[in-house]
Amino acid sequence: MRILISDHPDSMMPDHALEIETLRAGLGPDTAVDVLPYRGDEHEAFLKALRGADALLTAFVTIDDAVMAQAPDLKVISLNSTGYDCVDLEAATRRGIGVCPVGEYCTSDVAEAAVAFVFALHKRLKAYGRRIDNDHVWDFAALEARPRLQDQTLGIFGFGKIGRCIARKLSGLVGEVIVCDPYVGAEAASAGGARLVEKDELLASSDVIVNSMLLTAGTQRYFDEEAFAAMARRPDFVNMSRGMVVDEDALLGALESGRIRGYAADVLADETPDLARHPLIGREDVLLTPHSAFYSSTAMESLERISCENIVHFLRGEKDRVFKLVN
Known part of the structure; x- marks a missing residue:
């Protein structure tokens, strides 16, 4: 053998x-x-x-x-x-x-990383850190104030084991959890502390979006220019799935135009990215980890x-x- x-x-x-x-x-x-x-x-x-x-x-x-x-x-x-x-x-x-x-x-580990990303984006930890470390600016009002997270709506794409674990960990910390998953019924979503909605409603109604869908032929570049344009509340967007689920050109456009406030991900479209030339590297509105959420x-x-x-x-x-x- x-x-x-x-x-x-x-x-x-x-x-x-x-x-x-x-x-x-x-x-x-x-x-x-x-x-x-x-x-x-x-x-x-x-x-x-x-x-x-x-x-x-x-x-x-x-x-x-x-x-x-x-x-x-x-x-x-x-x-x-x-x-x-x-x-x-x-x-x-x-x-x-x-x-x-x-x-x-690693369900719990990935869910913990998602929670960390949500809070880091919401509280602008990277942006404040840069102002302190690079500019020596000690000013809470250097960035625009946002509503409390407990008053915002969390939308989760993909309500499998990881999606449900994320919902459990964040359900008491946000105003409402809504989910989109074609393989989950309304009763199962409700049992997981969430309300089942269609894609369009989740995109339009969420202040924070977390993606935990599997990568399939049907979900490649699921988050494209049209999807980002539908994010009416300028949400923070967290990707805990695979990098190919996100059209990175469309993502960059959404960040540049302010259609989303921030992006965090444990993955990029390329599993071996050229970090020296990648356009998402170095932005204070982007948080990345090297596929380490499970670790x-x-x-x-x-x-x-x-x-x-x-x-x-x-x-x-x-x-x-x-x-x-x-x-």
Whole structure:
């Protein structure tokens, strides 16, 4: 049995001891585990390492049909992420390759980051910090006053586990929570402390918007120029989903025109952005973190353990024990 662990260098785990230990404990001490940082200009080296592998553990390496064709022994792709848009699911299914994202390991962590973003934008912490650190200005009135957060409406796109957790954490701190999710009914939204609305109403009625939708073909660039134009209350906008959900050109236009007051995100459209040239970098109305919302010692241990247990259970024929199998 041979397992390949490979991802972009800045997405690799700092240490693979727990992953290797979990794989060998479940599949046997003789299980071969290869670790290869993925570099786009060394794609052939990745394909060579993948040949003969029974399983691949990754998060952001693109695995399309052409890649799978080079790996005739591949049986399962385990993703140490909740998303799986980097994998051609149709091709994997046709080839009999299981795809197993980690369904749950960091819901509370991501919700905590969303709450932090909401308050940091609302209280203009970055803008005040710049005035203090750079300009040595100690003046509460240097920025325009805003209404209290408890008097404002929070709109959440995507009311799955993360969206519901965000609503729970913020429900007592805002005036109202409204949500938009085509897969959630009014009763389920109400049980989660929110009121279900359509997209247009949420865009027009929210003072703060948090996005926690999955990235799918239907949600790519969901927040485009038309969506930003519909944000009538000039909201703060927080993206806790994937970067490709937001049209960054339209976002930049909305910031420049004042259609939104501020933007915070844990992601950018490019998972390996050119920070020196990115137009969102350096703005005092933008807060960014390097896809780190999930990052806690608790979440990291769960992420490594669950993603490797998914491989173990799948290869042992225990598909009912795989945490999440999407094909």
